[in-house]
Amino acid sequence: MIHFKDRIFLMGGLCTNSTTQKSQLANDIWSTQTLYDGISMWSASSPPRATWSPRQGHQGVTHTVDGTDYMYIAGGQGIGKTFLNDVWRWSGEGVTGSWHEMTTSASWPARWAFGYAVVLSRNRLR
Secondary structure, rough: OEEOEEEEEEEEEEEEEEOOEEEEEEEOOOOOOEEOOOOOOOOOOOOOOOOOOOOOOOOEEEEEOOOEEEEEEEEEOOOHHOOOEEEEEEEEOOEEEEEEEEEOOOOOOEOOOOOOOOOOOOOEEE
């Protein structure tokens, strides 16, 4: 889950198909407004699927670049148990915007179930 612009986002993962009752990888995106006294109803984004491939074990983070807020996801395990090292960036307001592929193959080895952090030094991402 990622907190971004007063919303909490749930993206992708391993889920159960309600029709077949079988596990499958997802690239769906759900969000809810952030409330101080609880969480309101969850709603699917529009479009309901991301442009990045279905995956599990990926990580996400938010970061501000030159005054613009972005949400990033990276890596994970895709269909066929393939480890991924792609990086995607969401730009837009709340639930309206689009995903942009930053790279199909980052310089780090493909992986899933890893840690992801932003460290600022003099207002620059390191």
